[in-house]
Amino acid sequence: MGRSPCCDENTGLKKGPWTPEEDDKLIKYIQKHGHGSWRALPKLAGLNRCGKSCRLRWTNYLRPDIKRGKFSQEEEQTILNLHAILGNKWSAIATHLPGRTDNEIKNFWNTQLKKKLIQMGFDPMTHRPRTDIFSSLPHLLALANLKELIENPSWEEQAMRLQTEAVQMARLNQYLQYILQPPAPAINPDMAALSLFNSLKEGSVLSQLETPPAPPSFSAGGGSYLQDSVPFSHLPDLQTINQSCSSKEEAPMVQGSPWMQPSPPSPAAPVPVTENSLSNTGDACSTSSYGGTQMWSELLDDPLFHEIA
DNA sequence: AAGGTGGTCAACCGCTCTGAG
DNA sequence: GCTCAGAGCGGTTGACCACCT
Numbered sequence: 335m336g337r338s339p340c341c342d343e344n345t346g347l348k349k350g351p352w353t354p355e356e357d358d359k360l361i362k363y364i365q366k367h368g369h370g371s372w373r374a375l376p377k378l379a380g381l382n383r384c385g386k387s388c389r390l391r392w393t394n395y396l397r398p399d400i401k402r403g404k405f406s407q408e409e410e411q412t413i414l415n416l417h418a419i420l421g422n423k424w425s426a427i428a429t430h431l432p433g434r435t436d437n438e439i440k441n442f443w444n445t446q447l448k449k450k451l452i453q454m455g456f457d458p459m460t461h462r463p464r465t466d467i468f469s470s471l472p473h474l475l476a477l478a479n480l481k482e483l484i485e486n487p488s489w490e491e492q493a494m495r496l497q498t499e500a501v502q503m504a505r506l507n508q509y510l511q512y513i514l515q516p517p518a519p520a521i522n523p524d525m526a527a528l529s530l531f532n533s534l535k536e537g538s539v540l541s542q543l544e545t546p547p548a549p550p551s552f553s554a555g556g557g558s559y560l561q562d563s564v565p566f567s568h569l570p571d572l573q574t575i576n577q578s579c580s581s582k583e584e585a586p587m588v589q590g591s592p593w594m595q596p597s598p599p600s601p602a603a604p605v606p607v608t609e610n611s612l613s614n615t616g617d618a619c620s621t622s623s624y625g626g627t628q629m630w631s632e633l634l635d636d637p638l639f640h641e642i643a
Numbered sequence: 644a645a646g647g648t649g650g651t652c653a654a655c656c657g658c659t660c661t662g663a664g
Numbered sequence: 665g666c667t668c669a670g671a672g673c674g675g676t677t678g679a680c681c682a683c684c685t
Contacts, residue, residue, distance in 0.1 A: 349655070351679080373670060389671080390654065425673060440674075441652055648684075655677075661670090 348382045352391055356381055360388055361396055394437045401433025405442055413439060413447060418461040 352360075363379035369392065370378075372385035381388060394400075405413070409431055416427045424436035424443075431439065451458040 351653075371670080385670085386656095386672095387654075393672095394653075422674065436673075437653075444675095445651055646685090649682090651679105651681085653677105653679090656675085658673085658675100660672075663669090664667090 346382075347376075347384050347387075349387070352395075356383070357391070357396055360392060364392060364396075390437075394435045397435075399433055400435065405434075409434070410447065413443065414451075414461070417443065417447075421459075 348356075359379050359381055363375065367378070369375055369389070372389045375381075375385055375388050376383045379388070383391075412430060413427060416430055420426050422440075424440045428434055428436040428439050448458040451461070455463055457463070
């Protein structure tokens with residue numbers, strides 16, 4: 335297979351913007367003969383262009399049924415709806431918007447709709463509330479630390495504190511990698527979570543995110559206690575994330591995720607496995623959400639996040 | 644007035660898909 | 665079933681323009 339040779343060959347064909355004369359030739363030829371074979375068209379029409387270039391010029395610009403100008407509210411909504419279903423299938427989306435070309439829709443999406451969604455706090459790929467907090471956590475924490483550094487005159491204290499927090503963050507990172515890695519290791523992340531989070535709670539930045547403290551009264555079945563006792567318990571269930579992410583539509587987003595890198599078992603000693611914990615096939619799926627939307631929005635409403643932002 | 648910056652959009656690049664031989 | 669040419673598609677680039685400093 336591979337690439338069409340027509341644009342590959344160094345044939346001295348013209349590139350770049352089309353002149354009105356070229357447009358005129360192309361329009362007249364197609365009106366008279368139809369486009370037929372695009373490859374053959376340039377020669378027949380007397381154009382020093384490759385067929386591909388002619389096709390693009392015609393379909394994206396010269397076609398008589400092209401609708402130009404701003405997208406209407408309805409069109410915008412249609413694009414959003416279709417993109418949520420079809421993803422970046424611009425040509426498929428274009429078939430539902432008479433007079434609009436895939437290129438035009440693609441440009442509109444990239445320059446305007448995408449930004450709008452991001453500003454509204456939605457992931458433009460999944461159309462769901464953004465949940466990439468973990469990926470930006472280090473930056474947020476750095477900002478938080480910077481803020482404190484500026485406000486607090488005691489550099490020695492700050493240095494000590496930062497050092498402690500660095501260790502804690504390293505452990506947190508290790509933990510996150512651990513619970514998000516593939517299921518192979520037969521360990522129970524819930525126990526690790528309890529241990530690690532308890533150790534992180536005192537005096538760390540994490541404690542600022544905390545929900546009211548609760549005793550670690552968990553059942554042997556594992557899992558449910560997290561909901562009650564762990565600072566991040568108001569976040570969505572990672573298993574739900576994984577189930578959601580295993581769907582074909584979202585899968586590409588997690589390929590090669592750093593969260594998937596195998597990592598040594600957490601020092602916060604895991605305990606034998608339960609069936610539930612095993613299904614945690616782990617990727618961050620970091621930019622998407624699902625049933626836990628509300629919980630995420632609660633987190634996002636946390637004053638700390640606003641303060642940092 | 645000049646230079647910098649950001650947004651828009653036409654056009655290109657390179658890959659995949661499709662159908663004929 | 666395989667190969668190849670042509671068509672189509674999505675991502676990216678770069679020219680142009682408007683606005684800002």
